[in-house]
Amino acid sequence: MEDERRTRVVLLACGSFNPITNMHLRMFELARDYLEDTGRYKVVKGIVSAVGDGYKKKGLIEAFHRVKMARLATENSEWITADAWESSQPEWVETAKVIRHHYSELTAAKQDADDVDTVKYAKKRRIEENHVESASYHNKREATHLMLLCGADVLESFGVPNLWKEEDIAEIVGRFGLVCVTRVGADPHKFINRSDMLWKYRKNIHVVPEWVANDISATHVRRALRRGQSVRYLLPDDVLRYIHANHLYSAESEQSNAGVLLAPLQKYAGDPSG
Template sequence: MTSQEEIKVVLLACGSFNPITNMHLRMFELARDHLEDSGKYRVVKGIISPVGDRYEKEGLIDASHRLKMARLAIQNSDWITVDEWECQQPEWVETAQVVRHHYEELISSENNNDDVDTVRVTPQLKLLCGADVLESFGVPNLWKPEDIEEIVGRYGVACITRCGGNPEKVINQSDVLYKHSKNIHVIREWVTNEVSATHMRRSLRRRQSVRYLLPDAVVNYIEENDLYSEESEQKNADVILAPQRYTCTN
């Protein structure tokens, strides 16, 4: 397959990024390798979209800090970007709406292409996520059925799963996921990595080192701004999380 026949893909990762970790960045690299190794795709861009403050997850620090850390984390990447649109919205935004927004941005960008000799083909947009998000599609009343249908059926998902996981079982147990299984790219992470933002915040609260688990620039920013503490972890502790509060998705 020649490069002209390869399908362009943009990867979009939504989440708290509280804080962003090396594993968040590693997901983009794993997905790009997997898709491009198939010979069918060429990944042209990665987008990190931190959730807004109105998500009100326990321990969620201000979006301004999470945006800054994300931008510091990708400062050496030539293809991953950070987008602030979701953070700027006055209310919490459903994931399907975020994906839809970025796809419309891709269409608009292609339509504004001044090169009249270029065939305009809008890249595919795929939601990049971990296996926990794929599993959450099966949790009753957490996602709107029409949102799952739109995300998986219209756009597609690149799911990073770890050794020992069984995403095929998750797909098989869901009628909607099974119907669109060709749009779900299961990407195995064979190098065990249990880095999570929750673990990072716990270590930071305890004044333990997180170097080499987070990008150095992010570690420095956290230390300079004294971001994570017992007090910050209690933020939104008594608030019902956005998906349940609005009886819709994320």
């Protein structure tokens, strides 16, 4: 009964995952513990959504490999999964649109489940003389909330000119909500205080402290791989085996998209020399 009174939450993490690391997975666990400890939420699912190749970030390897690694990393999880919708789009997709897509998927799934419940209720009511209990069974289940899960670096990127649209930030934080895991050297509370937009929606931002300092980053991992150094225990073993088997992350791959503006900067700022 206690779980039924809690708001069901799906956590969505969008990013390069180039490659996915243990810290990416750890963020989901930290966020779930934090939200459930409030007594208000029940986290039912986590989704890893890798950005498409159209993002044009320097050193970004093909989405096919990044999605495959995300699936390998999450295949043993009971609640975290990797989704390929964003990465399969022909052009870069704004994070707000990715969230809307997954929210519509949740809404459609809920409608299907409600339709099944309606049929079950009708049948049960016909065969039971006393259907008081079955009437309560027909009550609509609570809507599932979708929240964006990110690190403090993503939160701070909201302040980078032309990287995000103001209306997208308002929609992400104001409509859906944000779960932000702290990182070494970052102070989310200070950034929220400095931003009028984030301050306005501060009650929709959940700042999750990471008490065990961990500065694993995909950038550090790629650098070590290029230098032939060990990255074991920074990545899931299956992901590391996949990287070696496919000879990913070389000096050449790190130069992909070199000199190319990120897709959002191209879209929102146009030609910087103009």
